[in-house]
Structure formats: structure tokens, C-alpha cells
Amino acid sequence: MTDNFISSGIEDILFPPKITLNIKGKLHIISQPWVMGILNVTPDSFYAHSRTPDFTAIKNRAIQIIEEGANIIDVGGYSTRPRAEDVSVEEEVRRVCTGIKVIREINANILISVDTFRAETAKAAVEAGAHIVNDVSGGNLDPDMIPTVGKLKAPYICMHMRGNPSTMTSLTEYNNIEEEILKYFAEKLNQCQEAGINDVVLDLGFGFAKSMDQNYRLLKNLNYFKSLNAPILVGVSRKSMIYRFLDVTPEKALNGTTALHMAALIKGANILRVHDVKEAVETVQLFKHINS
Numbered sequence: 001m002t003d004n005f006i007s008s009g010i011e012d013i014l015f016p017p018k019i020t021l022n023i024k025g026k027l028h029i030i031s032q033p034w035v036m037g038i039l040n041v042t043p044d045s046f047y048a049h050s051r052t053p054d055f056t057a058i059k060n061r062a063i064q065i066i067e068e069g070a071n072i073i074d075v076g077g078y079s080t081r082p083r084a085e086d087v088s089v090e091e092e093v094r095r096v097c098t099g100i101k102v103i104r105e106i107n108a109n110i111l112i113s114v115d116t117f118r119a120e121t122a123k124a125a126v127e128a129g130a131h132i133v134n135d136v137s138g139g140n141l142d143p144d145m146i147p148t149v150g151k152l153k154a155p156y157i158c159m160h161m162r163g164n165p166s167t168m169t170s171l172t173e174y175n176n177i178e179e180e181i182l183k184y185f186a187e188k189l190n191q192c193q194e195a196g197i198n199d200v201v202l203d204l205g206f207g208f209a210k211s212m213d214q215n216y217r218l219l220k221n222l223n224y225f226k227s228l229n230a231p232i233l234v235g236v237s238r239k240s241m242i243y244r245f246l247d248v249t250p251e252k253a254l255n256g257t258t259a260l261h262m263a264a265l266i267k268g269a270n271i272l273r274v275h276d277v278k279e280a281v282e283t284v285q286l287f288k289h290i291n292s
Helices: 011-015 054-065 089-108 119-128 143-154 176-197 210-220 222-230 255-264 277-288
Strands: 020-023 028-031 036-040 072-076 111-115 134-135 154-158 200-201 232-234 271-274
Touching: 020 232, 036 054, 036 277, 054 089, 072 089, 072 134, 089 111, 089 119, 111 119, 119 134, 119 143, 134 143, 143 176, 154 176, 176 200, 176 210, 176 222, 210 222, 210 255, 222 232, 255 271, 255 277, 271 277
Parallel strands: 036 072, 036 271, 072 111, 111 134, 134 154, 154 200, 200 232, 232 271
Antiparallel strands: 020 028
């Protein structure tokens, strides 16, 4: 996939040309959806096939993501699944920087995001070659995160979550989930602006402090959040909202994932964060063709 996109009337509505990311001085226009491939440098991510705990596995996975057409590789060294084991900052930094080094040796041009809620890890990753910081906590688990990203001048993916990965499943009570998340993002956008972060991507946090019904309600109403004039990332790939609803395992949740990816694109998603890059890229291609 490239940045040379053909625009149509519907794409101009869903993906306005003004949606951009300034990454190390280069302006990237998101005029059609991007695909972000997941590279978990972990031994315990919820989807077993996504784990890359050693150098060879990291290299093979990075090559696969690039060859299948992803725009971004998202490198994570700390599993955020419920009840995941804690990982020290030092170990997380070692994992993500190893992943970044391998990716840059394979392809120096591919965009890299670091999936972390720790400012120290974010700083080390950007210094190692990452371009974007992807924070599942929106700065709530580390008060230094947003100021640090501002100093790094990196785009910031701000996710909505309550509590932490160990407590989030019990924090699903909302009076009006759309309004509360919209208010949360409005406040976060102000914080980011004050810290000097110019490019913010919003992630509603599917599966993080939301019940199954709430996840589907948010997906149905995804375009409600377009009023914030920020790119929207959707991360539903093989999650429990799919495999539990269909009574299957994460390994058998690809078909459901693809169905929800198309739904997300129709509702205005700008970036899909995925395990299965080839299938997501094909979904984007079909979506684009339908609306051409």
C-alpha cells in the first residue's frame, strides 16, 4: 500500500485529505484506511500465533507484515490482556528495541509504532527508531507519558481505558458510554495540545473496560467520534468480542474479524490494527472499490 490514493466522493467524506500525520518532518496523508500489523515481542499475548519471543520469530513476522502490505508495524513488549504477568521496564525496553532493530534492518522505510503505556519505554523506542507512540492508557498509567511524547515530537495514539489490564474488566459501568468517551478524548486532546503533541490518533479501546454489548454499540456508533476531527484507529482483531460471541477460539476468529473490519471501515475507521495483514489489506481494497 502507498500514499498515492485515488479519492472519491464517499472517501472524501469518510477520510478527508486534511487527516495527516507528521512523522519526523514528513507529512503522511491518510486519505484511505491504513493497516497496522501487530508484532508482539512477548511470550504471553492472548493470540498464541502472534507471539514472537525470539530473534528468528521476530524477523519472520516482520517480513510477513511488510510483504503483506501493512503501513505500520506496531511493536509491543508487554501483554495487556487481562491478568497478564507484569514485565519490568528494563525487559520491556529490551523487547521492543530488539523488535525495532530487526524491523529497521529489514526495511528502513516502514513506519513503526511502539505499543506501551510507559514513558521510559516510549522514549527508548523512539530513540531506537520508532515513529509513533501507541498508549493503551491514554497517559493515565504514567503521568510522564504525554509530556514525554510532546518532547519527542511523535504522533500519539491515545486509547480509552479505565483502570489497568488487571482491573478493567470490572469497570464497565457508564451512564452514556459515547458521551463519556467523547468527553475523555476532548480532555486528552487538550492535554496533548498543551504538551506539544500535534498529531493524535484516537482508539476507543475495544475490549478495555467495555462489556461485549458496549463494544458492539461503540462500533455501531463509531462515526459519532468523527466530530473530534482526529484519525480513528480500530483494534478488534481476534478479540473476545468476536470469539466469545461466535463461541470459537481466537485461532478461529479470522472470519469474524474480517467482518468487523469492514463494518469499522464503513463507519469511518482510518487505521485497522490487525494480526492478519493480508486479509485486512484485501478488506481495505474491497472497501475502496465499493466506494470508488
